[in-house]
Amino acid sequence: MKIYSAAQIYEAINTTIEKNNITSNDLMEFAGTQIFNWFHMRMQGAQVPIHIYSGIGNNGGLGLVLGRQLLHHGYNVHVYVVNFSDKRTKDFLTNYDRIKEFKVWPRLLSSGEDFPEMQKEDIIVDAIFGIGLNRETSDWVKTLIKYINASEAYTVSLDVPSGLYPNHAPEDKEAVIKSNYTLTGQAPKLSFFLPETGIYMQQWEAIDVGLDQEYLQTTDTEVQLIDKHEVLPLYIPREKYAHKGTYGHSMIMGGSFGKMGAVTLASSACLRVGTGLITAYIPECGYNILQTSLPEAMVICDEGEKHISKIKHAIDPIIIGMGVGMGTDAITVKALKAFLKTNKNPLIIDADALNILATNKIMLKSVPAKSILTPHPKELERLIGKWSDDFDKLEKAKVFAKEYDIVLIIKGANTITIYDNSLYLNNTGNPGMATAGSGDVLTGMLTGLLAQGYDPITGSIFGVYLHGKAGDIALTGLGYQALTASDIVAHIGDAYLDLFKQPEEPQQEEA
Numbered sequence: 001m002k003i004y005s006a007a008q009i010y011e012a013i014n015t016t017i018e019k020n021n022i023t024s025n026d027l028m029e030f031a032g033t034q035i036f037n038w039f040h041m042r043m044q045g046a047q048v049p050i051h052i053y054s055g056i057g058n059n060g061g062l063g064l065v066l067g068r069q070l071l072h073h074g075y076n077v078h079v080y081v082v083n084f085s086d087k088r089t090k091d092f093l094t095n096y097d098r099i100k101e102f103k104v105w106p107r108l109l110s111s112g113e114d115f116p117e118m119q120k121e122d123i124i125v126d127a128i129f130g131i132g133l134n135r136e137t138s139d140w141v142k143t144l145i146k147y148i149n150a151s152e153a154y155t156v157s158l159d160v161p162s163g164l165y166p167n168h169a170p171e172d173k174e175a176v177i178k179s180n181y182t183l184t185g186q187a188p189k190l191s192f193f194l195p196e197t198g199i200y201m202q203q204w205e206a207i208d209v210g211l212d213q214e215y216l217q218t219t220d221t222e223v224q225l226i227d228k229h230e231v232l233p234l235y236i237p238r239e240k241y242a243h244k245g246t247y248g249h250s251m252i253m254g255g256s257f258g259k260m261g262a263v264t265l266a267s268s269a270c271l272r273v274g275t276g277l278i279t280a281y282i283p284e285c286g287y288n289i290l291q292t293s294l295p296e297a298m299v300i301c302d303e304g305e306k307h308i309s310k311i312k313h314a315i316d317p318i319i320i321g322m323g324v325g326m327g328t329d330a331i332t333v334k335a336l337k338a339f340l341k342t343n344k345n346p347l348i349i350d351a352d353a354l355n356i357l358a359t360n361k362i363m364l365k366s367v368p369a370k371s372i373l374t375p376h377p378k379e380l381e382r383l384i385g386k387w388s389d390d391f392d393k394l395e396k397a398k399v400f401a402k403e404y405d406i407v408l409i410i411k412g413a414n415t416i417t418i419y420d421n422s423l424y425l426n427n428t429g430n431p432g433m434a435t436a437g438s439g440d441v442l443t444g445m446l447t448g449l450l451a452q453g454y455d456p457i458t459g460s461i462f463g464v465y466l467h468g469k470a471g472d473i474a475l476t477g478l479g480y481q482a483l484t485a486s487d488i489v490a491h492i493g494d495a496y497l498d499l500f501k502q503p504e505e506p507q508q509e510e511a
Contacts, residue, residue: 001206001230002216003190003223003425006131006166009211012186012219016212025091028058031209032065035158035183038207039066040073047076048123051116053148054081054106055128055162056088062158063127064095064106071102079106080116082128084141111140120152126177128162131189137163142175149178157182160189161200169196169389176200185209186216190223193414193425194390226417227427231465232499234458238274247276248451251317252444254324254351255282256332257306260289262325262351262440265485267297269444270321272492273466275451279315283307307332311339319346321447323353324440333360340366346456347371350443351379358382369405370456372446376411376439394423407456409464411439417460424461428468430483432475437485442467445492469495 004012017024039050050070054063060081067079079099088096099106109115118124126148128141137145145163148155155177160166163176166189170176182192182204191197192204224230239246250270255263260282267280267290279298280290284305291299300315302308307329320343326332333356346368349357354375357363359382367373375383380393384400387393394416401408401418408418413431417424445467449459473494474487 001225001227002187002219002221003225004187004216004219004221005190008219008221009131009185012211012215015215016210019212024058025061025094027210028061028091028095029065031185031207032062032069034207034209035062035066036069036073038183038205039070039156043075045074048121049119050075050077050123050125051118051153052077052079052125053109053128053144054079054092055130056081056083056085056092057130057132058089058091059127059130059132059158059162061089061092061095062130063125064092064099066125066127066158067104067106068095068099068102071099071104077104078116079104081106081108082141082144083108083110084128084138109144111138115144115147118151118153122151122153124148124151124153124155126155126157126162126179128177130159131166133163133165136171137175142172145175145177149174154180156180157201159183159185160191164189164191164197164200166191168391181205183207186211188225190423190425193225193416194394195413196390198413222421223423223425225425225427226461226465228465228499231462234454234462235499236453244276247274248318248448248453249277249279249315250275250447250451251279251281251313251315251320252324252447253281253308253311253320253322254326254353255280255286256308256325256327256329257283257285259325259327260286262437264290264293265437265440265489266321266324266444266447267294269441269489269492270448270451271296272489273445273448273463275448278448279313279317281308281311281313281320283309302335304331309335311335317451319348319447319450321348321350321443323349323351323356324443326352326356328352328355328359332356337363337366344368346450348374348443348446348450350374350439354379355382364404367404367406370407372407372409372450372456372460374409374411374439374443374446380410394418398423407460409442409460411442415464415468417457417464419457419460424464426461426464426468428465429471430468430475430480432478432480432483433468433471433488435484438467438471438488441485441488466492466495469498473498 054060157179161177161179179201182201309331410416415426446463470491474491
């Protein structure tokens with residue numbers, strides 16, 4: 001799913017108006033009707049008090065359209081206009097006049113006035129600001145937002161929770177509506193998926209607000225949301241007459257004394273995702289562990305007993321995933337530096353290998369183009385430096401990925417894959433995956449996919465999706481706290497099967 005910028009949304013609105021020879025208010029009426037239909041289908045005329053807080057721009061106008069249609073169908077509606085400026089948009093004024101036709105005069109809220117009384121059982125519609133917010137709100141509006149949040153009433157935001165900016169985090173974290181449900185126009189916004197801003201909404205749903213489909217389909221976006229629909233075309237099927245050599249020879253390189261579990265998890269995940277052959281390159285201390293815990297894997301031991309000290313092997317794997325459990329011992333740093341100078345093939349680089357690169361940045365120049373780096377937030381900070389907010393983080397990450405021509409996977413909720421200024425937000429996964437070894441599993445999966453012929457970009461997008469889906473399926477019957485990395489590995493096969501699972505059709509009652 002494409003995620004459009006604020007500028008692209010405005011361009012889509014203008015294109016729709018021009019192509020269809022309609023007014024902006026016609027488009028607002030259509031959007032408001034769609035939102036009304038959403039409410040009406042769920043409420044079925046229930047007389048729960050609905051408090052609509054409308055701003056004085058087009059988002060407020062949309063709130064007034066919704067309020068008028070709810071009133072027309074007999075709902076218990078209270079409408080307030082948040083009077084934060086002397087300027088009003090034309091469509092707001094049009095709908096302000098139209099709602100008065102129902103003998104309803106919206107209450108004007110201004111600085112210094114008492115706010116309306118509400119109960120926690122009521123419903124609030126937040127239509128104060130939209131994506132056009134570009135400056136900090138006034139103190140009294142901040143106080144109103146805090147008042148709304150404190151009410152604990154179920155809050156539905158139109159387009160975005162009021163107080164969120166389209167391109168940076170809010171200055172005052174208390175001056176943003178905490179939305180239970182956000183009804184967003186046409187497509188979700190980038191802020192829905194970032195740690196600093198995603199916390200302001202529990203759920204979101206994209207509503208078709210009538211924007212021109214040709215524009216939406218032909219316009220390229222910098223950001224895409226990745227779900228089953230996007231990854232299914234990337235799948236490479238198995239051939240009937242293939243053999244293990246067809247699906248590549250992978251190598252997982254890492255481990256140190258006390259950290260051999262990381263290599264075991266990564267190697268196991270590499271096999272589960274479909275690699276034909278797997279070799280673990282480890283220090284001597286891990287030999288018995290790997291041969292016992294994963295009989296399908298071949299093992300090559302480094303000269304070092306407890307740490308990798310001199311990377312040397314006679315095989316030629318298609319792809320190497322490295323860094324899991326490796327440690328940052330000085331002798332390992334030296335071995336990695338020497339290896340990077342001779343290796344020419346793309347790598348999957350994770351964990352301690354990333355930490356070594358972060359403290360020896362000159363080594364980044366030796367990382368082959370199209371290699372995949374998979375940092376969690378702290379590892380990313382060591383690589384690119386501190387950031388002011390999540391939007392700044394993404395800009396710095398794009399510059400870093402572009403400079404070294406690498407695929408950068410920022411792990412976390414809605415793991416983000418970055419390459420060539422494009423962002424791919426993953427829509428699978430859950431909080432239970434914030435557990436030891438989860439990243440090692442991802443490294444193994446990425447290694448196994450590239451060994452089978454996936455290119456670094458599609459392999460990253462597909463691998464991150466499968467990783468999250470395996471975690472989602474594994475969650476059944478466990479709960480977040482009990483999920484382990486081994487559970488994720490065990491359900492990789494189920495994640496593959498889910499790609500081809502058809503939604504169940506509703507059963508018809510017998511006559």
